[in-house]
Amino acid sequence: MVKISPSVLSCDFADFGNEVKKITSCGAEYIHIDVMDGHFVPNISFGFPIVEAARKSTSAVLDVHLMISDPEKYAEKFAKSGADIITFHYEAVENSEELIDKIHSFGIKAGISIKPKTPPEVLENLIKKVDLVLVMTVEPGFGGQKLIPECAEKVKIIKKMCENAGCSPEIEVDGGITAENVNMLKEYGANVIVAGSFVFKADDTAEAIRQLKE
Ligand code: DX5
Numbered sequence: 001m002v003k004i005s006p007s008v009l010s011c012d013f014a015d016f017g018n019e020v021k022k023i024t025s026c027g028a029e030y031i032h033i034d035v036m037d038g039h040f041v042p043n044i045s046f047g048f049p050i051v052e053a054a055r056k057s058t059s060a061v062l063d064v065h066l067m068i069s070d071p072e073k074y075a076e077k078f079a080k081s082g083a084d085i086i087t088f089h090y091e092a093v094e095n096s097e098e099l100i101d102k103i104h105s106f107g108i109k110a111g112i113s114i115k116p117k118t119p120p121e122v123l124e125n126l127i128k129k130v131d132l133v134l135v136m137t138v139e140p141g142f143g144g145q146k147l148i149p150e151c152a153e154k155v156k157i158i159k160k161m162c163e164n165a166g167c168s169p170e171i172e173v174d175g176g177i178t179a180e181n182v183n184m185l186k187e188y189g190a191n192v193i194v195a196g197s198f199v200f201k202a203d204d205t206a207e208a209i210r211q212l213k214e
């Protein structure tokens, strides 16, 4: 069974606490929190206060996706703000292993993400250390884009790599996911599905989450 991680990037921020409560009660296991710094990606979203507010609103897993430069500087504060999983970008750090260890030292899970142009092979020596691999299926920075099919293909390669290495981190996909393309991603081996606009722009939130799950 896959887990659904709605991205609050597309929620109504005027009603943030209730939006988080709503997706939790509609069956989302994770809450995806997209942090953007205007440097690693060409957009700015939000930071610690939103993670803290989400923590107060739900007991669901807070799945924090850091699209920021120097994530090693800020990981501890995100952990203290209530993150359960911190995912950073491979492209944003020099020493991924060190940051994975650091995140684990806060008693939470560590994830690593790759952008569309980064080949999955860079993760070969890291998959055994992480709890989650996040495969971006759009260029990070904005919600509401279309999924890039070549990126989805990377899930298959990562799944195979994990099998060969005898490890089983969660494989999460993020960007442009709808009821129409989700099955392909599941078949390739993804087990955590991020969806922003598909969930938050739906008239019936519970139905949208159900469609992604089934
Ligand atoms: C993009 C973010 C995604 C995004 C997903 O940079 O990482 O989480 O919000 O939104 P949709 O599902 O609308 O593509």
Ligand code: ZN
Residues within 6 Å of the ligand: 007, 032, 033, 034, 065, 174, 194
């Ligand atoms: Zn994300």
